[in-house]
Amino acid sequence: MRKKEVSALLxxxxxxxxxxxxxxxxxxxxxxxxxxxxxGSAQLSHTFENPFTAGERHxxxxxxxxxxGLHNFFLVPIVDINRYAVWVAHVSSLVPPFxxxxxxxxxxxxxxIEAGYEVRMAPMFNRDEYSGSExxxxxxxxxxxxxxxxxxxVETIHEVKGDERLQEIMKDNAPExxx
Ligand code: ATP
Ligand code: MG
Numbered sequence: 001m002r003k004k005e006v007s008a009l010l011x012x013x014x015x016x017x018x019x020x021x022x023x024x025x026x027x028x029x030x031x032x033x034x035x036x037x038x039x040g041s042a043q044l045s046h047t048f049e050n051p052f053t054a055g056e057r058h059x060x061x062x063x064x065x066x067x068x069g070l071h072n073f074f075l076v077p078i079v080d081i082n083r084y085a086v087w088v089a090h091v092s093s094l095v096p097p098f099x100x101x102x103x104x105x106x107x108x109x110x111x112x113i114e115a116g117y118e119v120r121m122a123p124m125f126n127r128d129e130y131s132g133s134e135x136x137x138x139x140x141x142x143x144x145x146x147x148x149x150x151x152x153x154v155e156t157i158h159e160v161k162g163d164e165r166l167q168e169i170m171k172d173n174a175p176e177x178x179x
Contacts, residue, residue: 005033009098010122011078011091011108013040013132015050016157017061018149020130024122025065028102035073036095037061042077048136051166056156063152088115139163140170 008028014021014037028035039057044050052060054077065073076095081087088111101112102122112119128134129148138145139162146154157163 005072006031006100007034007036007096007098008032008120009036009038009091009095009101011038011040011101011103013044013050014057014061015052015132016135016149016153016162017057017064018130018132018135018153020125020127022064022068022150023125023130024102025070026068027123029070032100033072034096035065035070036098037073037075038091038095039075039077041080043079046165046169048140048166048169051136051169052157052160052162056160056162060150060153060156063156064150067150067152084111088112088117136166139166142167 008031010021010024010028012021025035025037039054039061041050042054045053045056058075058077061075062073065071074096078091078094081090083090084107092115098117100118100120101108102120103109103112104122104124109119135145135148137143138148139157145163149157
């Protein structure tokens with residue numbers, strides 16, 4: 001019989017996946033056998049808050065984890081349903097079974113606790129710099145952002161011309177997701 005593996009779920013938008021996220025993943029890997037990453041707001045892309053598609057985020061995260069020597073992971077895009085009361089059921093229906101959820105987000109924590117899941121705190125690493133908003137701000141302002149994200153993320157953003165995309169989005173001052 002297959003040995004029981006302890007699975008952890010980490011949910012975020014990962015716009016983009018940065019070194020703070022990677023540190024959390026490494027901390028989780030010390031405690032759990034398998035990591036499930038829920039790529040939240042999967043339907044959103046091409047806005048300042050959410051510039052990258054779910055597929056692009058899938059690619060950047062899988063490269064970053066593989067480069068770190070991590071292989072026992074599942075990446076699952078999760079579209080918003082905008083109904084918090086049934087959000088945990090929605091997530092659970094999409095991801096493989098999991099034993100614990102790692103999150104610092106108060107609403108995420110509350111919803112999973114109410115649903116009876118074990119919720120653990122994810123430690124914060126250098127939050128002043130390691131934040132999606134800070135990476136996006138630097139990209140838009142033409143600053144140095146590459147040292148804030150894993151190499152596989154830099155490669156992915158360059159490949160899809162994500163930096164140009166973000167700068168254009170801000171130039172046009174495009175409203176959020178109006179299509
Ligand atoms: P944004 O600024 O776009 O909200 P973010 O950096 O907060 O981006 P998210 O995708 O919103 O990234 O967060 C996913 C999860 O990662 C959240 O639970 C968040 O608390 C955690 N997280 C974000 N930054 C760090 C960090 N520097 N160290 C540890 N955990 C982090
Ligand atoms: Mg956030």
